[in-house]
Amino acid sequence: MKNVFKFSVFSLLFIAALTFTSCQEEFEELPQPDEQQTIMASSSTALLIERTTSNDGSYDNIVDSASCFALNFPYTVEVNGIQITIDSKEDLHVIEEIFDAIDDDVDVLDIIFPITITFSDYSEEVINNMDELRALAEQCIEGGDDDDIECIDFVYPITLFTFDINEQQTGSVTVNSDRELRLFFKELDDDDLISIDFPITLELYDGTQMTVRSNAELAAAIENAKEACDEDDDDDYNDDDFTLERFNELITECPWLVNEVERDAVSQTDQYFEYLMNFTEDGAVTVRDRVGNVLNGTWSSRITDHGILLNLEFDVLVDFTLEWFVYEIEPGKIKLFAEGGNKIILRSVCDVYDEEPNTLREILLECAWVIKKVKNNGEEIDRLLGYEFKFMAEGVVTLSNGVNTSTGSWEITTNAQGRLVMALTFGEDPNDPDRLNPNPNEVYFEWLLSDLRNDRLKFDIEGTAYELILQRVCDDTPNNPDGDVLEIKTAMMDGEWIVAQYKDGEVDETQNYMPYTFGFGEEHVMSITTGQTGVTQAGVWRVLRNSEGKLKVYLNAGVEGELIELTDDWDFVSMSYNETNMEYDRIELKSYSNSNASYDVLVFEKL
Incomplete structure (x- = not known):
């Protein structure tokens, strides 16, 4: 204020x-x-x-x-x-x-x-x-x-x-x-x-x-x-009031994957999931199904007092043939709606369609890649947060948490739709806990690339609800010219820390973490010691600046007991310097929680 x-x-x-x-x-x-x-x-x-x-x-x-x-x-x-x-x-x-x-x-x-x-x-x-x-x-x-x-x-x-x-x-x-x-x-x-x-x-x-x-x-x-842009002076936070020209530019800029389809109040998502739609400026639209078959149609758009309408016409795809109201536009996503329980959600996939496989190969070889998120049916799987991939020449890849390292192979190909695919194989043991394999009965699997950036990659697995997001991590200088990542890492590695506050939304649960002492060591290994027993367990920690420019602190404290609550990719808030002791002695982090629609707060203080 x-x-x-x-x-x-x-x-x-x-x-x-x-x-x-x-x-x-x-x-x-x-x-x-x-x-x-x-x-x-x-x-x-x-x-x-x-x-x-x-x-x-x-x-x-x-x-x-x-x-x-x-x-x-x-x-x-x-x-x-x-x-x-x-x-x-x-x-x-x-x-x-x-x-x-x-x-x-x-x-x-x-x-x-x-x-x-x-x-x-x-x-x-x-x-x-x-x-x-x-x-x-x-x-x-x-x-x-x-x-x-x-x-x-x-x-x-x-x-x-x-x-x-x-x-x-x-x-x-x-x-x-x-x-x-x-x-x-x-x-x-x-x-x-x-x-x-x-x-x-x-x-x-x-x-x-x-x-x-x-x-x-x-x-x-x-x-x-002064009149060159839409000032967006309305209640629509997602900028759904695109002009017709801006909408036409958006829909022809990149291919679009079908995320969800509902026709006459009946879900048709399984039938059309990840069909690839490509709109061209001449009013043509092509759709590739999951095995590579191409279906042709036409599209047109018009604007009314209630917003933009998108008309789709196909000889075969009758569930898509309708005039749809564009009821929401957000980064990388368009939602279409028509009366009678009809809905289509499209997701943008720039740079992942008909790209040269060497493009993705070269990006993966540049730096290490840290697992930011693994999701299944919208639920995050925390076990692998902060694990690091290193993609090397001759098709060798390692996956490490700083203590254990698994070695496997990798290859970049394209599928029948023309989408880039990252194929991974880890070990011969289907029960290897360090494998990134959603199917425990298979050691070979393919991740489809759904978002390609130089510092962030997003993959999914065809026919499943699995999602993988990787964050690029190079050395501190090019990835963080201001040096604040190195400063935070140095401060965290200097001594042992306790949890001074942990709030799950509005609920203070600090007392649950009073027995624990945290040390942030080399190779991104976090040691967590229980004061009552003296038992120490290993975890993973990282400090990095993500693709949106935010400072993040990744903590993987395990997936059992109360420590699972600390496993998250936390937003860095602040770090306090003690003039008397001439050291940083307090670090505050926060993370948005979907479960209670509020921010969790985690504060470490030095012992």
Whole structure:
């Protein structure tokens, strides 16, 4: 929650900097200003700058249904009877996951008051009940027609200068965020003169950057960009309001795997599971079944007041032939719906179809690969979390937990659909506990590649509900240029640790872990000692930065007893430094729990 006192101090310092009027020679020399270098605080260019730096309140519309303000973190909501604390933008995904868990239920969200909101000009107000919030929300202009400009952003820092009526410099300030720049303008009078220290950089909505060198170029850049993107000022957190053009680009960008099919309220998923659909810009769609047979059809799309409709027509695939409403789009997934109990869910599979096998071979050979997740029927299998694959030349692969290592063979091929396949063989003993084999009666199995990235790979097994996700782990330098992974690892390896807190959602279960002492050793081996018996058992630990840029701490403490609760890929939260002892002595982790739709918290403290 933002602090009003801090804001007041900031404002006083800001005004002091702008009203400082000592001799001119105390300021750095500037080129002589002219009409194009200085602008008036009430000019059209200044107003464009203010609109571009406005606080965008649309990111939390799933909560407040208002784009002209946003709720200050942290706050608490109750979603379908489940209470959740929202600490960051990322936590809003939890609400969407609960809403999406059941497609045909009625979703209810209640905000726990009081809350504080921040408006587009960064002013704040305390709201005590839903009536007050609704009254303010009704004043917002939705649908992208409000004043704020979201399709272009400033790249900071930016230095600005102020002038008196005679165009003599009176002050300068460097701003480092939209908030600081907007507050800078808020403190000016309409006839105040300012200038910007050009050149400055702007970033467009698609990530491209441009440099501007004058006020005229700046105004033109903002004007040209302000209508260039969908600002998504609505309640639809998953951006289901794609324009027709964006939808057509999305559906033709990659092939799509069929994840789920329901026709006339009867599930047809087993029949069509992982059929591969490929849409082309000329309106053709081809479908490959699991044995490689190709079925041809056509597709078209249109937009209505209720969203986008996708029309599919096949001579053979009658269960797909229908005009479908696109009722949800999320990263890598499209959900289609039609009245009468009809549903199709498609999953994007970019780069895994008709690719050269050497592409995947070279990626696997580059670094080690750590098991992030193994799932069966949606349930995670924790036994292999943090185990490490090393793929070597001549088809040799090892799987290790730091203590035991299994050696096997690997090969990359393609199946009848043209999808990349990773074939693995481990040992001759079908009961080998270190094998990654879902079928205990077979030692040979194939994993179909379903998502290909340079630092993250996702596989599944044809005809089963098994899923495997691997995270690339190279040495610390290229994988972690900031060095924070190495810093966390070094701190954890320096001494022994106890669990100072473990909360399963809102339930404090710290006492269950009081008998244990944890040591984080070489080769990613975690030693867990029970104080009552002195017995030590081995586990696995890792620190890495994942493909989304998040710092993660993998802990595999076993799959029996209370220690199974600690086996997870935890989000790194913080690490505290003790100035007296000159060491890190506290580490906080958190992990979202699907079972109770809240965050688990784990805190280690050094002995």
